[in-house]
Amino acid sequence: MFNLFSIKGGISNVKGFYCDGVNVGMKTNPANSGNIDIDGDVAFIRSEVLCDVSARFTTNKFQAAPIKHYQNYPDGFKTNFLLMNAKNANAMTGERGLEDINSIFEELGTHLPIHNPIMSSTGVIGYRLNQKKITSAFDKFNFDGKESEKTARAIMTTDAFKKELCFKVDLDDGGSFHISAIAKGAGMINPAMATMLCFITTDANVPKEDMEKLLAGATEQSFNRISVDGDTSTNDTVMLLANKLSNCYNKEAFREALNKITFELAMMILRDGEGANKLVAFEVKGAKNSQEAQRASMALSNSLLVKTALFGEDPNWGRIASTIGASGIHCDDTKLTIHYDNLLIYSHEQRELDNEREDKAYEIMRNDSFRIICDIGLGDGEFTSYGCDLSYEYVKINAEYRT
Numbered sequence: 001m002f003n004l005f006s007i008k009g010g011i012s013n014v015k016g017f018y019c020d021g022v023n024v025g026m027k028t029n030p031a032n033s034g035n036i037d038i039d040g041d042v043a044f045i046r047s048e049v050l051c052d053v054s055a056r057f058t059t060n061k062f063q064a065a066p067i068k069h070y071q072n073y074p075d076g077f078k079t080n081f082l083l084m085n086a087k088n089a090n091a092m093t094g095e096r097g098l099e100d101i102n103s104i105f106e107e108l109g110t111h112l113p114i115h116n117p118i119m120s121s122t123g124v125i126g127y128r129l130n131q132k133k134i135t136s137a138f139d140k141f142n143f144d145g146k147e148s149e150k151t152a153r154a155i156m157t158t159d160a161f162k163k164e165l166c167f168k169v170d171l172d173d174g175g176s177f178h179i180s181a182i183a184k185g186a187g188m189i190n191p192a193m194a195t196m197l198c199f200i201t202t203d204a205n206v207p208k209e210d211m212e213k214l215l216a217g218a219t220e221q222s223f224n225r226i227s228v229d230g231d232t233s234t235n236d237t238v239m240l241l242a243n244k245l246s247n248c249y250n251k252e253a254f255r256e257a258l259n260k261i262t263f264e265l266a267m268m269i270l271r272d273g274e275g276a277n278k279l280v281a282f283e284v285k286g287a288k289n290s291q292e293a294q295r296a297s298m299a300l301s302n303s304l305l306v307k308t309a310l311f312g313e314d315p316n317w318g319r320i321a322s323t324i325g326a327s328g329i330h331c332d333d334t335k336l337t338i339h340y341d342n343l344l345i346y347s348h349e350q351r352e353l354d355n356e357r358e359d360k361a362y363e364i365m366r367n368d369s370f371r372i373i374c375d376i377g378l379g380d381g382e383f384t385s386y387g388c389d390l391s392y393e394y395v396k397i398n399a400e401y402r403t
Contacts, residue, residue, distance in 0.1 A: 004168075010165070016049060017203075027041040086157055179201070306387075340370060
């Protein structure tokens, strides 16, 4: 058995990890705080010993230079340093994008010992990194810092708030370990492996083979099930760094902690969906098989017509049914039922909303979170994805993204 506790302080709690974030002038309009000392644009995570690392990356065919740089390392490599920057994705930059990363790490190596350093970037696509600005951070960093909040804020782009969690896990044998994560993401979020940026650190003595399997499972149950706008970025990354310094490990405890931290961060991303007001679970059950349930559920979480109905708080079940039919799964309108939470919205016998049920539906849709449950009635396949509404603010933010 084990006990899992949420604690403040993020990465700062994890034994042997250090972090900091600074502003070097790439973020000229700091988010929320208005304070460039808090809202940085370059950050790092460092371990005092070499770490095992596992990662999941975007399925976008145009993977950014930092991902290609990571993939150039041999299987099973270890690292002690992760460098992150906002405002520039270093994507679609060709060989020069890789050369810029190598040049930045050459300069970093003059400041402290690094081993197989990793870089991750987020921001505008198609521009080379400003090496001078990024390397200027090396004179500002406190390489022995425990500045988890600054690190979390430095990777924000259109995010409205920082995304940071930490859990302590106490084992029955008296041992304990920590797991912490920071993430960024509010737009270009699509249920297609990884999604956004997420960096997870742990001092658990987790075997490398467990890292690979458990991270894949956690990603599948969290980041792969959310959609803000149906777009998949060139830079999406979920990364797990384990330095094992606690000398403690329990597979089931670690699995639960990893699943919990990734799911909660995924829900934070949805709630921060650019201009989003609603968080909705799309539960599809009774499909012919699980693959068809997944296809229908993800179609619902991605549908612009469904998202705009959510924003307008319009209980238009026709958009739900139409999207299911368009997904290409086996379905039959005489078998289908649709519920908003526990309220029946559609069935073969009740195809039209009467005034009483429509008023109840409006009440449900005024909530900031609820479930839409679609029973296909043809089998035992089921899948749940998560989405949000699409507001005027989303259009405004993305119309002005580069400015």
